[in-house]
Amino acid sequence: xxxxxxxxxxxxxxxxxxxxxxxxxxxxxxxxxxxxxxxxxxxxxxxxxxxxxxxxxxxxxxxxxxxxxxxxxxxxxxxxxxxxxxxxxxxxxxxxxxxxxxxxxxxxxxxxxxxxxxxxxxxxxxx
Amino acid sequence: xxxxxxxxxxxxxxxxxxxxxxxxxxxxxxxxxxxxxxxxxxxxxxxxxxxxxxxxxxxxxxxxxxxxxxxxxxxxxxxxxxxxxxxxxxxxxxxxxxxxxxxxxxx
Numbered sequence: 073x074x075x076x077x078x079x080x081x082x083x084x085x086x087x088x089x090x091x092x093x094x095x096x097x098x099x100x101x102x103x104x105x106x107x108x109x110x111x112x113x114x115x116x117x118x119x120x121x122x123x124x125x126x127x128x129x130x131x132x133x134x135x136x137x138x139x140x141x142x143x144x145x146x147x148x149x150x151x152x153x154x155x156x157x158x159x160x161x162x163x164x165x166x167x168x169x170x171x172x173x174x175x176x177x178x179x180x181x182x183x184x185x186x187x188x189x190x191x192x193x194x195x196x197x198x199x
Numbered sequence: 200x201x202x203x204x205x206x207x208x209x210x211x212x213x214x215x216x217x218x219x220x221x222x223x224x225x226x227x228x229x230x231x232x233x234x235x236x237x238x239x240x241x242x243x244x245x246x247x248x249x250x251x252x253x254x255x256x257x258x259x260x261x262x263x264x265x266x267x268x269x270x271x272x273x274x275x276x277x278x279x280x281x282x283x284x285x286x287x288x289x290x291x292x293x294x295x296x297x298x299x300x301x302x303x304x305x306x
Contacts (some may be wrong), residue, residue: 118286118297118300119235119243119286119297119300120297121294121296132293134295135200135294136294168243181248181249182248183231184231184233184289185233185245185248185249185290186235186288187245187254189242189243190242
């Protein structure tokens with residue numbers, strides 16, 4: 073059973089950089105059949121896709137956040153990370169990480185499907 | 200970007216009712232649509248992918264249909280554990296976009 077666990081500071085000051093890690097267990101992040109993604113949910117609102125990364129380091133970012141986002145992957149530690157710079161109160165949200173099928177191999181038929189999610193971590197931007 | 204519009208935004212129903220939620224895409228997305236259930240303070244859970252394929256372990260009372268721009272999620276007989284918010288997601292193109300959610304409440 074694949075499990076994902078987000079970690080990082082729960083409070084970030086405005087204009088600083090938010091940094092989160094997603095640790096993956098029960099499966100290898102070094103897989104050709106999956107992307108690894110970040111999603112967020114502001115309080116009382118819906119879900120927003122932030123971006124994802126492939127084991128090779130190839131990334132896809134939401135254009136609305138692209139200028140402030142960096143997603144990296146560490147296959148030796150089986151984890152990936154998110155950095156969001158110049159944060160404001162609008163970045164306050166629950167941040168989730170998730171596994172996303174590529175529609176290939178063992179994920180055939182599941183292109184772009186978010187099949188495993190972490191529990192989420194609350195990040196508040198406040199001084 | 201492809202906009203995903205869900206309706207209704209909320210509904211009230213009783214245990215045993217049949218519930219239908221609709222998701223409409225601003226451009227054709229073939230069958231690249233999945234549905235997620237979110238119980239308050241929990242992570243979303245995958246229910247349906249490829250518009251109509253049931254994720255392993257999900258009860259058969261959940262079903263999905265549609266292609267192109269119009270999709271539906273149906274719960275054939277609502278159970279107490281189904282009261283939640285449901286989201287659709289298109290995976291036809293990036294950026295991936297979710298519907299705004301449909302909250303299913305107890306009548």
